[in-house]
Amino acid sequence: xxxxxxxxxxxxxxxxxxxxxxxxxxxxxxxxxxxxxxxxxxxxxxxxxxxxxxxxxxxxxxxxxxxxxxxxxxxxxxxxxxxxxxxxxxxxxxxxxxxxxxxxxxxxxxxxxxxxxxxxxxxxxxxxxxxxxxxxxxxxxxxxxxxxxxxxxxxxxxxxxxxxxxxxxxxxxxxxxxxxxxxxxxxxxxxxxxxxxxxxxxxxxxxxxxxxxxxxxxxxxxxxxxxxxxxxxxxxxxxxxxxxxxxxxxxxxxxxxxxxxxxxxxxxxxxxxxx
Numbered sequence: 001x002x003x004x005x006x007x008x009x010x011x012x013x014x015x016x017x018x019x020x021x022x023x024x025x026x027x028x029x030x031x032x033x034x035x036x037x038x039x040x041x042x043x044x045x046x047x048x049x050x051x052x053x054x055x056x057x058x059x060x061x062x063x064x065x066x067x068x069x070x071x072x073x074x075x076x077x078x079x080x081x082x083x084x085x086x087x088x089x090x091x092x093x094x095x096x097x098x099x100x101x102x103x104x105x106x107x108x109x110x111x112x113x114x115x116x117x118x119x120x121x122x123x124x125x126x127x128x129x130x131x132x133x134x135x136x137x138x139x140x141x142x143x144x145x146x147x148x149x150x151x152x153x154x155x156x157x158x159x160x161x162x163x164x165x166x167x168x169x170x171x172x173x174x175x176x177x178x179x180x181x182x183x184x185x186x187x188x189x190x191x192x193x194x195x196x197x198x199x200x201x202x203x204x205x206x207x208x209x210x211x212x213x214x215x216x217x218x219x220x221x222x223x224x225x226x227x228x229x230x231x232x233x234x235x236x237x238x239x240x241x242x243x244x245x246x247x248x249x250x251x252x253x254x255x256x257x258x259x260x261x262x263x264x265x266x267x268x269x270x271x272x273x274x275x
Contacts, residue, residue, distance in 0.1 A: 062106055069099040088205060097204045100212060104199045107219065111192030118185045121147065125182045144178060151233040152178055170240035177229050184226030191219035 046052040072092055075081065080091040087093065124147075127140030145154050155172040195215035198207060 058106065058109065062103070065099050065102050065106070069096065069103065072096050072099065093204070101199060103216075104196060107192055107216075108196055110223075111189050111219065112196075114185070115189045118182075118189055121182045122186050125178070129179075144182075148178070148181070148230075151230050151237060153237060170237060173233055177233060180229050181226045184222040184229075188219050188223040188226070191215050191222065195219060 047056050071077070072080075072095055075085055075092070077092065078085075080095065081087075082090055084090060085092055121144065124140045124143045127136050128144060129137075129140075131137035131140060141154070145152055151173070153170065153173045192215075195212070198211040198215065
């Protein structure tokens with residue numbers, strides 16, 4: 001007996017829209033999703049927002065002035081070494097000081113500009129770690145989880161804050177990562193204050209050369225650790241969320257039905273019956 005197969009998901013499942021099915025198939029095919037073209041379009045769209053534009057200009061300035069300072073430290077411009085490369089009156093040493101001051105000012109923007117929010121996190125972190133009662137410790141943990149909900153997940157038994165690790169079927173975030181992020185951000189502000197004090201309280205003639213390098217390295221190190229931890233956790237949760245959505249998406253079942261010459265014009269689809 002001849003059969004006529006129907007493969008139109010919108011006919012089999014009227015509650016599923018054609019747009020949602022196309023979007024899901026489009027992502028599965030890999031034409032967008034993780035493709036570089038899609039990421040570039042997203043970046044350009046973000047870059048032309050007010051916040052994205054400011055961050056882009058800030059990053060380009062850090063790269064440009066930092067690169068120039070690196071080249072000067074490597075003696076890439078011998079013509080500036082007059083009367084000698086180490087002379088305080090040489091153009092090389094003068095431009096090293098100018099670059100250092102500009103970079104210090106650029107680093108002060110996040111280091112000091114984000115200080116109020118970092119001190120807020122430090123306050124709730126202190127409640128959580130050093131609170132005298134269980135209620136105060138739980139309050140501090142819940143508040144930190146709400147503030148950093150993009151990358152920090154609690155177990156469902158630890159708090160009622162959503163989303164939880166049980167919701168996304170992913171292990172909860174270890175507590176030491178919250179310690180690393182909060183303490184790293186606060187230490188970044190502290191080291192930046194030390195660097196700014198050395199740069200502004202002393203001039204290039206009486207400032208010890210080791211102070212600038214030490215505080216710049218320490219500030220970048222603690223900020224880098226906090227940033228890497230946040231990025232890795234956010235990426236882990238994002239992947240878990242995508243996998244959870246895929247597993248909960250209803251499947252479209254392909255079924256077959258009998259075909260007859262009298263019913264070829266107007267047919268009734270039979271769902272859940274194999275032919």
